[in-house]
Amino acid sequence: MADTVSPSDSTSTTARLLASLEPLLRDWLPRQRWFAGKGRPVTGFTPLAATELLPCTGRLGLYHLLLRVHQPPLPGGPPHPGDCYQLLIGVREALPPRLAPALIGHVAQGPLAGRTVYEALHDPRPAEVLLEALRTRARIGGLRFERAPGQEIRDGLVARLMTAEQSNSSVVYGDTFILKLLRRVVPGVNPDLEIPLALARAGCARVPAPTAWLQADLDGQPCTLAVLQPFVSGASDGWELALRELAKGEDFTAEARALGRATAEVHTALALALPTVTLGQARLRQLVDGMTGRLEAAVRAVPALRPYESGLRSAFTALAGPVAEGRTWTAQRIHGDLHLGQCLRSPSGRWSLIDFEGEPARPLAERRMPQPAVRDIAGMLRSFDYAALSASPPAPAWAQGCRAAYCSGYAEITGRDPRTERVLLRAYETDKAVYEVVYEARHRPDWLPVPLSAVRRLSLPDQEARS
Structure with missing residues (x-):
């Protein structure tokens, strides 16, 4: 796993990476179920962080992106700074047929020129990278993978993406855990982590207790990116x-x-x-x-x-x-x-x-x-x-x-x-x-x-x- 590259350097890999992905993301993002700005064109992006989770030197690469997406305001509405979205971008030379629904596009320029990029959560291997980082409490650039005290995560659990319509994305690991990846993220403590943690401390068994979670800083505040909880098998x-x-x-x-x-x-x-x-x-x-x-x-x-x-x-x-x-x-x-x-x-x-x-x-x-x-x-x-x-x-x-x-x-x-x-x-x-x-x-x-x-x-x- 590699480190984060700084978005503040105009000549950085982050800026070049986004420039190469921008034409593809302008078309792909508005078609996603979890994209909140439907009906308005995407006018631009501001990179907030780009983290290489798997180096792109091999057959498979993986980037974690936090992007601010700019759109015109709603009719009669005030100007809006843009929503921040969390993306997991997989990189391959070519997609196998099973990943065809995950296609974002073929990159024509920049550091990924000639490669194919896709929604990585459709692919078990990138999804398993996230679980391994949570299991080991990894620190990768600005990403902080946390695990609750006393909670264990065994390795080798096979990942599968849940396909139900929702405003976020969820991955199930071996019918043992479910990871909810928040798509539109905002600074501050997310109640989807805060409240289950409080209920777990109170001994309320009606809500699955968080096993692990992913955080980063956004606009100088902690931001919850994902929460891992026990999967209620057969529910x-x-x-x-x-x-x-x-x-x-x-x-x-x-x-x-x-x-x-x-x-x-x-x-x-x-x-x-x-x-x-x-x-x-x-x-x-x-x-x-x-x-x-x-x-x-x-x-x-x-x-x-x-x-x-x-x-x-x-x-x-x-x-x-x-x-x-x-x-x-x-x-x-x-x-x-x-x-x-x-x-x-x-x-x-x-x-x-x-x-x-x-x-x-x-x-x-x-x-x-x-x-x-x-x-x-x-x-x-x-x-x-x-x-x-x-x-x-x-x-x-x-x-x-x-x-x-x-x-x-x-x-x-x-x-x-x-x-x-x-x-x-x-x-x-x-x-x-x-x-x-x-x-x-x-x-x-x-x-x-x-x-x-x-x-x-x-x-x-x-x-x-x-x-």
Whole structure:
């Protein structure tokens, strides 16, 4: 393994390397599932770090890149410095047929001229280089491969890339570990590492404890690049499990109740492991203003929301009454993006929660802020709706049963039924549905009718919305 070359030297290998890759990356990056800037051209790159993990003198080379990608701002939006992306670039003289889907392109100039570059995680050998670096706690240039005390990683585990759609990339090693590589990275402590570590210290077994992780410095702050955790072999993804049961016409309320209990256990452990705060009038007003601002931006971005704007706004302004009366809520660290796809059920029937990164589109500081636990609950309630409305035929009664069972299971652990927080729950569910509308409009237009169905319901006066 070789060292990092400095991007500050204009004549460095880093600058020459990027110059040779830039024409290929301009075309390749926007086509990746995890690229957040779809619909806008890539106008340039700024190299932040380039680390040679395998020297390119042999049959196979491997580079780790941190690149800032520049694009025009969104229409009507402020100038943006560009998102930072983490790339693993494999280098070969020619790709074998099995790696054809990973092709980035053929390099015409620079230090890699005449070589073929590709997405390295599709190739077991480069992926195994990462695991070996974690196993040995390697330091390679600015990359710091860390391992939790007392955790062991045996060598010889074969890597395979998971192909499910997601905003990051995951590699499974021999059905023993799973490595989540964060694609769009930001400075600061990532909750996908911070929260599972805190839960492990608290003895909460509902979340797989981190075994190892990869960090570097970005803009002078530590930055989490990847997290290695135990792989729950044979587990069922909650979303896929729900869809299978729906297709068979099977009842899912027992699973929903168990999932409610699992969520409550995680929330209870987080409230003990990390600080909680009381949301007073000032914070609650900021909360309402934030929800209202996101609604206004969403209406500008997705005109289909306009007929419902007034009704949706009322879900947020309804919080003004309790706030004026001096009502407060407790806020704590939460999952931040909880839905069925973030839950795993083991073959024994035990539910686990995964992926604590939060909504990647939101600033890291916001994702790390204490929030009312009901925000996670609203996300799961929306997920039951998503599953039911994506079925053929749609099954709204199935969703209603699951929503009720989930809240009942939650109450069995905490003693508090989320449905008693009626105004706050509606506000968070509305905020989530608005987010979903924008996401689907940008990434999966065919799915737009699913969140719009919730928007129609949530825009009604509260009594009608609950019926």
